[in-house]
Structures are given as C-alpha cells and as structure tokens.
Amino acid sequence: MTGTLPAPVVLGDALRVAASPDFQRWAEQIRRTGGCARPIHLTGSSTIRDAVTGEILHSYTTTAEPGGRLRVACGNRRASRCPACAWTYAGDTFHLIRAGLTGDDRRAVPASVATHPKVFATLTAPSFGPVHNRPDTGRCRCGRTHDADAPELGTPLNPESYDYAAAVLFNNHAGDLWRRFTIYLRRELARRLAVPVSRLRETLRLSYGKVAEYQRRGAVHFHAIIRLDGPNGPGDPPPAGATLDALGDAITAAARRVEITVPATGPHPA
Ligand SMILES: [Zn+2]
Ligand SMILES: [Zn+2]
Structure with a gap:
C-alpha cells in the first residue's frame, strides 16, 4: 500500500487542533456545517433582553468558541464552490420536487396531488446563430463528428455572424x-x-x-x-x-x- 503523508505544516496544524481543549466544540461546529468547504466565520455577540424588565434572557458571544469564531455553512449551490453544500441543496431540491409530484406526508402534500x-x-x-453540436445524425453542420467533450461544442460556426x-x-x-x-x-x-x-x-x-x-x-x-x-x-x-x-x-x-x-x-x- 502506498500513501502520501500530508505536508509537515498541515500535519502539525491538524495535530494542534486535535490536541486543543476545545476540539470537541470545534468538531461539533464542523459537523453542524455539514462539512462545508468554505464556512463563513462569524465573530460577535448577541443578547436577548426582556422588553419590559430589561432582564437578560439569553446571551451568546463567539469569544469562547474555538479560535473566537463561529462557523456557518456557506450554503452555495455550486459544487465547484462547495461540494458539501451543493450536495445538501441538490438533495433538498430533489425531495421538494418529488413531494410536488407524488405527495409527501412530512411536507403536508397529499398523495392526491399526483392526479x-x-x-x-x-x-x-x-x-x-448555428453552433457546433452533436446531433442525433452524428455529423455537425461543419461536417465533422465532435467528441462529447470537444471544446468547440457550443461555439459559433461563424463567429462573424453570430x-x-x-x-x-x-x-x-x-x-x-x-x-x-x-x-x-x-x-x-x-x-x-x-x-x-x-x-x-x-x-x-x-x-x-x-x-x-x-x-x-x-x-x-x-x-x-x-x-x-x-x-x-x-x-x-x-x-x-x-x-x-x-x-x-x-x-x-x-x-x-x-x-x-x-x-x-x-x-x-x-
Ligand atoms: Zn458550503
Ligand atoms: Zn461542428
């Protein structure tokens, strides 16, 4: 079996994070972002007070979080930006659309919607204007048969008149x-x-x-x-x-x- 060890600086960093006392909280934050590749780092605080008495009902600050930051998933839909968030979005969309076609009790869409x-x-x-393509007949209007990943696909046959x-x-x-x-x-x-x-x-x-x-x-x-x-x-x-x-x-x-x-x-x- 062969494998590549991470660069010493990456390995050192991983060990430092794993050994730190707030590792549990750090891992929890990562889990809650669903493994987001580009989490948004928030810093700051919030306080909720009773409007009448002014009593503090809840307060939160990122100071106590690992690195003083709270990580939130980026929510990007494009896999090129964030595979994890794009995957979550695609899954959510799939279930939403499926519910609209066949019904889904959990979304309060009755099965009768299917009719x-x-x-x-x-x-x-x-x-x-005409572009290079792969028609069912096989041959493009330019006279050639293009491969599925040919870079000219979709580009104009005649850039002058496109x-x-x-x-x-x-x-x-x-x-x-x-x-x-x-x-x-x-x-x-x-x-x-x-x-x-x-x-x-x-x-x-x-x-x-x-x-x-x-x-x-x-x-x-x-x-x-x-x-x-x-x-x-x-x-x-x-x-x-x-x-x-x-x-x-x-x-x-x-x-x-x-x-x-x-x-x-x-x-x-x-
Ligand atoms: Zn993300
Ligand atoms: Zn062509």
Whole structure:
C-alpha cells in the first residue's frame, strides 16, 4: 500500500487542533456545517433582553468558541464552490420536487396531488446563430463528428455572424423573461377557464418549481415543473376546465408571447 503523508505544516496544524481543549466544540461546529468547504466565520455577540424588565434572557458571544469564531455553512449551490453544500441543496431540491409530484406526508402534500395536471417544460432561448453540436445524425453542420467533450461544442460556426449581443442580453434578462412568462401563463389559463385574470386565484392555483441551467452554447434555459391545483393548494383538486391539454396549450402560448425590448445603446439597435 502506498500513501502520501500530508505536508509537515498541515500535519502539525491538524495535530494542534486535535490536541486543543476545545476540539470537541470545534468538531461539533464542523459537523453542524455539514462539512462545508468554505464556512463563513462569524465573530460577535448577541443578547436577548426582556422588553419590559430589561432582564437578560439569553446571551451568546463567539469569544469562547474555538479560535473566537463561529462557523456557518456557506450554503452555495455550486459544487465547484462547495461540494458539501451543493450536495445538501441538490438533495433538498430533489425531495421538494418529488413531494410536488407524488405527495409527501412530512411536507403536508397529499398523495392526491399526483392526479393534478402537470407539465415538465423546458424553455430555451431562440437561435443566435448555428453552433457546433452533436446531433442525433452524428455529423455537425461543419461536417465533422465532435467528441462529447470537444471544446468547440457550443461555439459559433461563424463567429462573424453570430449574434453575441442578443445572446448576452437574453441571459441578462432571463429572470425577467421567466417572470413575464408566469404572468402570461396566468392570463392564458384564465382565458381558457373563461374567468377574469383578477379572479383566477379564486378558482385555481399555479404551482411550479424551476431550475436555470446553462446550455453548452452559454445560453440560460429553464426546466420547470408546472402544476395546477385548486384555490387552496395541493390538497385541493383543480377546476374541471383545468386539464392537462389546457395547461400544455397555455404554456406554449405564453412562451411564444414573452418578449423584452431593450433600448438601443451605442452601435447596437434596440
Ligand atoms: Zn458550503
Ligand atoms: Zn461542428
């Protein structure tokens, strides 16, 4: 068996921490951060007093903590920043989304939610110009067959004509595009149910979970699960007209309508 010993300075540091009298508390802090790779170090104190008598009910200071600091998990969602927190987030999200699809007693989502109309939709940016890809036919438009990890994948076939400005603007406004999509979706649903949009909430509740991802070409796209509930939420069946077809049509119609016009700047037209 072969192994590499840590550098003497690292080993020395580990031994110093392990031998220190507050090691138990230190280990407890690390455990409570879930092994966060970049914990946030807090210093300071807090005091809770009775508003009337001024009596101190609780006080805490980081002075007595190991190194005088309290460690808190960074909570970052990106595995490249913190594998431990990203893993926790991914797990939490998985359970939240699963509960929304099949129901979950622990989250007060009844199993009947599984019968509600729901659509898994992917909202993708328009084309900004052809890019190198791996189509099902195997051969890219450039005439070659690219490996799965080829660095040119997602890059423009013709950088001269690729609409970089539109690609950047799309990403920059992705959040607002999604927001407008949800507004239009409510309008489309209200129209299909023949109720004024201002009264839609009395008949129906729209629930969704979405994640934003980067496509290979660098454009943000959204994956969303969109579900229809009755006005009181997941435990309430949606009204008769709120069918899977109506939801699917409304999603398509709303996505087509979403548009943002940005003012002209410099050489770039509006
Ligand atoms: Zn973390
Ligand atoms: Zn290509």
